[in-house]
Structures are given as structure tokens and as C-alpha cells.
Amino acid sequence: MGSLLTVSLDAMGGDHGLPVTVPAAIAALADHPNLALILVGDQDMIRQELENHKYPNSDRMQVQHASQVVEMDDKPAQAMRFKKDSSMRIAINLVKEGSADACVSAGNTGALMATARFVLKMLPGIDRPAICGILPTMPGFCHMLDMGANVDSTADNLFEFAVMGSVLASAVNNIESPSVGLLNIGEEEIKGNEIIKQAAQMLSESQLNYVGFVEGDGIYEGKANVIVCDGFNGNIALKASEGVAKMFSFKIKQAFTKNIFTKIAALIAKPVLNNFRKSLDPRRYNGASLLGLQGIAIKSHGGADVLAFKTAIKQAVIEIENRVPEKISEQLEALLVNPRDDS
Amino acid sequence: MGSLLTVSLDAMGGDHGLPVTVPAAIAALADHPNLALILVGDQDMIRQELENHKYPNSDRMQVQHASQVVEMDDKPAQAMRFKKDSSMRIAINLVKEGSADACVSAGNTGALMATARFVLKMLPGIDRPAICGILPTMPGFCHMLDMGANVDSTADNLFEFAVMGSVLASAVNNIESPSVGLLNIGEEEIKGNEIIKQAAQMLSESQLNYVGFVEGDGIYEGKANVIVCDGFNGNIALKASEGVAKMFSFKIKQAFTKNIFTKIAALIAKPVLNNFRKSLDPRRYNGASLLGLQGIAIKSHGGADVLAFKTAIKQAVIEIENRVPEKISEQLEALLVNPRDDS
Incomplete structure (x- = not known):
């Protein structure tokens, strides 16, 4: 060939x-x-x-x-x-x-x-594979893993996910040292998950560009190039996000098809709404990597x-x-x- | 008084x-x-x-x-x-x-x-409290708990959350037998979380109107009146949802403020967009119950x-x-x- x-x-x-x-x-x-x-x-x-x-x-x-x-x-x-x-x-x-x-x-x-x-x-040294997907964010996009290959992950697994995600983001986006965040619930007063805390410790001692915990909304604020989580939470976050996105589209459509006046507004706003839709089109982010x-x-x-x-x-x-x-x-x-x- | x-x-x-x-x-x-x-x-x-x-x-x-x-x-x-x-x-x-x-x-x-x-x-018989919030869905709204009072929950805890959520939905919305779903990752091939499986068993044997597992996107499709999950997943799902919602608003605004033509379109579409925003206004869903x-x-x-x-x-x-x-x-x-x- x-x-x-x-x-x-x-x-x-x-x-x-x-x-x-x-x-x-x-x-x-x-x-x-x-x-x-x-x-x-x-x-x-x-x-x-x-x-x-x-x-x-x-x-x-x-x-x-x-x-x-x-x-x-x-x-x-x-x-x-x-x-x-x-x-x-x-x-x-x-x-x-x-x-x-x-x-x-x-x-x-x-x-x-x-x-x-x-x-x-x-690969030698990797215990578990992970599914790494791409998500749109306000400033651009990010890589998130694991999105559902594993349900329970150890701190070592999360650390490996971080390494793999970092390499992927670096190789694919040409970022020298991609920022890596751990998905967590942010409120300090709530007793954090021990596995995540341990992974955080490992990451902060590594040479990765670890930026700390990222909350669910931080994913979309672009808080990190790579978001690391276990497959259960990754899948929940991803599907919930898809659900909200669908609901938004549904409610926008509903608002614009309500009566003759809104339908006229829809005609005028159509090119703008199309541009908006395009920027978040999931088809442009399809293709998750089995890392x-x-x-x-x-x-x-x-x-x-x-x-x-x-x-x-x-x-x-x-x-x-x-x-x-x-x-x-x-x-x-x-x-x-x-x-x-x-x- | x-x-x-x-x-x-x-x-x-x-x-x-x-x-x-x-x-x-x-x-x-x-x-x-x-x-x-x-x-x-x-x-x-x-x-x-x-x-x-x-x-x-x-x-x-x-x-x-x-x-x-x-x-x-x-x-x-x-x-x-x-x-x-x-x-x-x-x-x-x-x-x-x-x-x-x-x-x-x-x-x-x-x-x-x-x-x-x-x-x-x-309350006697309740092991842990739960935070129960209200989320908008395509057909209306739903109650979700726990949203972050607990990080780790047992099957018994999840069952109690289901009871409490069901009572709240019934009392507040006047639904005789509110449908109750367990938040899970839907793909069968992935080994489910044992705690959730056990809770599912308990719920299906109870008198609650248990409708099975609901995925993240099912929350917003209105698959159940009450969504039960542990506080970690609930918080991740909630925050990720908020993040997507903010990103949507941001991208819509971006699309409508791009140039003079889109700004004119924005003026015409404004009342429609305001109606749309109103239907999803988080202020209308504020007030989580400590159950x-x-x-x-x-x-x-x-x-x-x-x-x-x-x-x-x-x-x-x-x-x-x-x-x-x-x-x-x-x-x-x-x-x-x-x-x-x-x-």
C-alpha cells in the first residue's frame, strides 16, 4: 500500500x-x-x-x-x-x-x-482500557475518559486514564502539556470519594499538567483539556448532557413554532440558529477512542x-x-x- | 399565629x-x-x-x-x-x-x-437524609435525589431515597403513584453497579411505581417523576447539565451577536427566545428539599x-x-x- x-x-x-x-x-x-x-x-x-x-x-x-x-x-x-x-x-x-x-x-x-x-x-503498564470521547466546550472542546468501558475504577486506573488522555490530547491537538482535571463534586463539605482523592494525590505528584478537581459544569467551561473520571460517572455526565441538549433543542423548536408570529421570527432567525446548531453538532465530535x-x-x-x-x-x-x-x-x-x- | x-x-x-x-x-x-x-x-x-x-x-x-x-x-x-x-x-x-x-x-x-x-x-426508619431537587424535563419536571448529601450510598439508602422522593412528588404534585426510576448507565453489556442492581431488586418488589433504570438523557425525556441516585452521581449529573445549559446560552448569544444581520435577527427573535429562556429558568426550580x-x-x-x-x-x-x-x-x-x- x-x-x-x-x-x-x-x-x-x-x-x-x-x-x-x-x-x-x-x-x-x-x-x-x-x-x-x-x-x-x-x-x-x-x-x-x-x-x-x-x-x-x-x-x-x-x-x-x-x-x-x-x-x-x-x-x-x-x-x-x-x-x-x-x-x-x-x-x-x-x-x-x-x-x-x-x-x-x-x-x-x-x-x-x-x-x-x-x-x-x-499496552504494557495499562491495566484497563478506557473510552475517550470529545465534548464541545465554551472555548473549544475537551477529551473525556472513561466514558463507560469500566464501572469501577481504582486510583491507579484513573491515573492511567489521565496519562492516556493527556497523550491523546497532546498528539491530536498539538498541545505540549494538556491540562488534566479530575471530575468530582466540588463542595468541600461533602466527604470526597477516597479513590478520587488518592488519584488526585498521584496526579499532583506526576509530571502531568494536573489542574485539580473539575465539577460537572467545569467540563463545559473548558477548565481542562482532559477530564478524567470513572466510566460510570463519565457515562452519567455524558448522557445527562445529551439529554439537556436535546431538551434545549426541543424547547427552542417549541418556542419558535408556537404561532404565526414566532414562525416568522423563526424564518428570520433560521441562519443564526443553524450556525448555533452547527457549532454544537454532535456529528462533528463523533468517534471515541478505545485507549x-x-x-x-x-x-x-x-x-x-x-x-x-x-x-x-x-x-x-x-x-x-x-x-x-x-x-x-x-x-x-x-x-x-x-x-x-x-x- | x-x-x-x-x-x-x-x-x-x-x-x-x-x-x-x-x-x-x-x-x-x-x-x-x-x-x-x-x-x-x-x-x-x-x-x-x-x-x-x-x-x-x-x-x-x-x-x-x-x-x-x-x-x-x-x-x-x-x-x-x-x-x-x-x-x-x-x-x-x-x-x-x-x-x-x-x-x-x-x-x-x-x-x-x-x-x-x-x-x-x-425520621425513624431513615438512615440518611437526601437533597431532593426539581429539574425541568421535556414534558414538565421531575424530582431528583440525592443531589449531594451523601457520597456513598447503600442499596437500603437508595430505597429510602425512592420512598422519600415518591412521597414528595405525590404530595407536591398530587400524583397518586409517581413513577420512580434509578439512574444508571444503560448499556447492558457494561457490568452494572452491584448496589444499584440490589436497589432495583428492592424497588421492583416494593409497592412503589418503579419503572426501572433511567439513563442520564432519560431524566430530561421525563422517563420518571422521581429519579433516584447516589449523591455523587446526582451532583455530577446536575452540574454537567447546568454546564451544558450555560454553554448553550453562551453559544446562542455568540451566534446572535456575530454581526449586524444576526443582531437584527436577535431583535426579532427576542420575545421568542425570552419565552424559551423562561421555560427553563433555573430560578423557577429553586429550592431543594432536605428529606x-x-x-x-x-x-x-x-x-x-x-x-x-x-x-x-x-x-x-x-x-x-x-x-x-x-x-x-x-x-x-x-x-x-x-x-x-x-x-
Whole structure:
């Protein structure tokens, strides 16, 4: 493949499957001249979909057959045991074999996490993988992890998450020393969680740019480039945020469709509201990184549309170009060698 | 006082103190003809503030002197030990003595919780108090607890929160059997938290109208009248939600002030946007209930303005009228006597 970057796609995954993954793949190839893709799934259906889009044969768009599909409600253990020829599994295998530099799937999160962990293996020194997503903030955006790979995390886990998130933010955003905050409840009078306190101690003694506790609202104020939390709280914060965002959109729509006068106002305000919506469009932040693995795996939102899935592919490209797993290893080693080097 | 309902106010509490609490008190008396208030704090300053507002002497507005003030950064234990003549403490004492039917404070949450618990005592059968707040949802609003009184909660605690929240929602909103959901991360493939699973088991076997797990976004979709969670998750969810709401407002403002055209659009859209803002105005939801105590105590947001503090006073009135603590006791007794009565 020369100097092409290769990404394998679980073409069957997600709520929509091929009608989303195939056009997103076509669009991604147009965006990234140095990209090659391997579409993994039912080869006849994939070829049919490519034909539907009148996509000509290209060396940069390969098809790899897989006879099975991991369903959204398959248990991770079942998917791993009984679906060894699934599009998800084969897409991950291609990364393991070195045929692909990264894989992207919009499929079942739990199955993807378990399979990626089993096939690619953890990086030495990392105990648990984490899901790291991107969130919009007032000044820009931030990385948050873990978003749900783990329910219970130790202080060591949180520390590792901080290292991984810091590397990702640094590599992806070109920030030399990304600020790292620990998600916590801010009110001092409330007895803090012991695990978080211990993690805070470890972080403040490390060479990471640790900025202290960040409360839920601090995420969106841009208090840190990287927000570290356990998967339970990360998921609660993320979903609650999505819920509020949806409610806001709902109430705005309600306000603007109330009567003939508000509808006229809506027409006039439309371009402004569209710009506003665009700046917070979740599709522009799609593609969570499964960090801590010996390889790059990106989880797209299950309900992703073409634009969103293309964003997830872009995230894979960025992580390949920035050698994220290697950099995590290097950083971890450096931190463990010099845990208190204050020079 | 005849048939008047009496509420004691920590007049010195909150970020703003008297300039907020006194006019809010005046406005609340105008709103509720059956209400009497006791303003607790520095009597000279209170009388001065009443004079500033040209408020005539009235039997319904008493002043009770307190020589100390609990500061926002006082530790709960310190406040309890060294500030026995604080406006907060006296306001709570008045409830204990029966001179007031409820108290309201915008002061230090931890100190208020600890003092209220110490002075008023827990209801028999309730292990821990909980802070229960009101959140707007797409169809209306819901009650969420605990919002931060406890960091770690057992399954028994969560069950008690469910009982208390259910009673509050029922009494306050006149819903016969409020739906109760447990906040959880929804994805089945992730190993659920054992405490939550156990609480779910207890709730599904109880006579409460338990509707199952609710994810973060389900809060705002109105999936349940009462959302039960531990204080850590509740606080994270609440603050993250507030953060998103602020970011939305910020980005809308940004979009509408970009240039002369967007500013014109803003002028036209203003009444609509104001209506929208009003429907989500946090001041309309101010006043969290400290549940589980032998008495009614309401926590106002520290940064509350006059309208917000008046809403908190109204919440106290509603809880007095609905005998919330007594009903919690009754409900708890009924549930413990007939834990599995499916008739």
C-alpha cells in the first residue's frame, strides 16, 4: 500500500449499517488522499452498496468478506465466542495482523471493547482500557475518559486514564502539556470519594499538567483539556448532557413554532440558529477512542449518519498519523521512571 | 399565629444575603396570604433592609436576632460547634421548637445539612437524609435525589431515597403513584453497579411505581417523576447539565451577536427566545428539599436572586401544606409492613 494509511471498517455495524458506512467511506477517501479503507462485511451486499453509489473500483477501497454480524444486543462474551467471523471481529483482526493501521466500528460498544481488548491486547503498564470521547466546550472542546468501558475504577486506573488522555490530547491537538482535571463534586463539605482523592494525590505528584478537581459544569467551561473520571460517572455526565441538549433543542423548536408570529421570527432567525446548531453538532465530535490497547480502535456512535461516521474515520486517521498507542507507552514509561521529577 | 404557616428564613445566608432574602420575603408574603415569616439574622441590618424597602411593621414579618453567620467556606463541623448563634442555626432551632413550620436557607449546603440533621433528627426508619431537587424535563419536571448529601450510598439508602422522593412528588404534585426510576448507565453489556442492581431488586418488589433504570438523557425525556441516585452521581449529573445549559446560552448569544444581520435577527427573535429562556429558568426550580428529617428544611441555591429565593420559600409552604415529613413516615411504615403486598 506504499505510504497509505489503512483503516478497516466494520461496515455492517451500527443502527444503519451499509447505507451509512459505505457512503461515509467514499467521502472519507475523497477527504484523505493518503487513506485506504477495507470494508468488512457481507461482500455481496457491500459491492451492491458501492454500486448504488456508482463508486468505481479502486485500490484504496478493498472489500473483506465476513459472514457474521454482531447484533446491538449481543452479549460481549457471546459475540467473542460465537461470532469469530463477524465484520467487527475481522476488522479488529486486520489491525492485529498489520493489514490495517486502525479499525472503526459503530457496533455494540461492549462487544467491541471486549473483542478489541482480547485481540489487540493491552499496552504494557495499562491495566484497563478506557473510552475517550470529545465534548464541545465554551472555548473549544475537551477529551473525556472513561466514558463507560469500566464501572469501577481504582486510583491507579484513573491515573492511567489521565496519562492516556493527556497523550491523546497532546498528539491530536498539538498541545505540549494538556491540562488534566479530575471530575468530582466540588463542595468541600461533602466527604470526597477516597479513590478520587488518592488519584488526585498521584496526579499532583506526576509530571502531568494536573489542574485539580473539575465539577460537572467545569467540563463545559473548558477548565481542562482532559477530564478524567470513572466510566460510570463519565457515562452519567455524558448522557445527562445529551439529554439537556436535546431538551434545549426541543424547547427552542417549541418556542419558535408556537404561532404565526414566532414562525416568522423563526424564518428570520433560521441562519443564526443553524450556525448555533452547527457549532454544537454532535456529528462533528463523533468517534471515541478505545485507549490502552496495542492498536487503534475507534467507536462511532451507533446512530451515526454519514457525516458522523466520516468524522469517526477521520479520528482514526489522526490517531494513526500521531502514533497514539506508541506515544502512550512512551509517556507511561517516562512517568513511571521519573514519577516525581520536578526539574 | 392562628392558622398561619410560619417559615423561618436564614436571612444572612447565600452569596447575597439580606438584599436578596428581605425583598424575597416581602414578595412571598404578598403571594401567600396564609404565610408568616421569621427573618433570622442581625436585627439592626434586617430592620434597615426592611426600611429600605419601606416595609411597614406587620405581625406576619417577625425578626429574630442572631449574632453569627455561617460562611460559605465554613466546615460543617466548625459551623455546628462554633456558630450556635448563627442565623442558620437559629432558623433551624425555630423549627425544632415548633415556632416555625419550616426553614429556608441559601447558605453553606454542608453546614445546613449537618445542622439540620443534628437539630431536627432523622425520621425513624431513615438512615440518611437526601437533597431532593426539581429539574425541568421535556414534558414538565421531575424530582431528583440525592443531589449531594451523601457520597456513598447503600442499596437500603437508595430505597429510602425512592420512598422519600415518591412521597414528595405525590404530595407536591398530587400524583397518586409517581413513577420512580434509578439512574444508571444503560448499556447492558457494561457490568452494572452491584448496589444499584440490589436497589432495583428492592424497588421492583416494593409497592412503589418503579419503572426501572433511567439513563442520564432519560431524566430530561421525563422517563420518571422521581429519579433516584447516589449523591455523587446526582451532583455530577446536575452540574454537567447546568454546564451544558450555560454553554448553550453562551453559544446562542455568540451566534446572535456575530454581526449586524444576526443582531437584527436577535431583535426579532427576542420575545421568542425570552419565552424559551423562561421555560427553563433555573430560578423557577429553586429550592431543594432536605428529606428524611423530622422537620422541613429547604436549601436555596447560594447564588439565588429575589425571584429564586421566593421560589424556595414557596417550596417550604407547599411542603408544610402537604405534611411531607409525616407522609414520608407513614409511607415508609406502610412499605415496611407490606413489602410484597401485590393486592
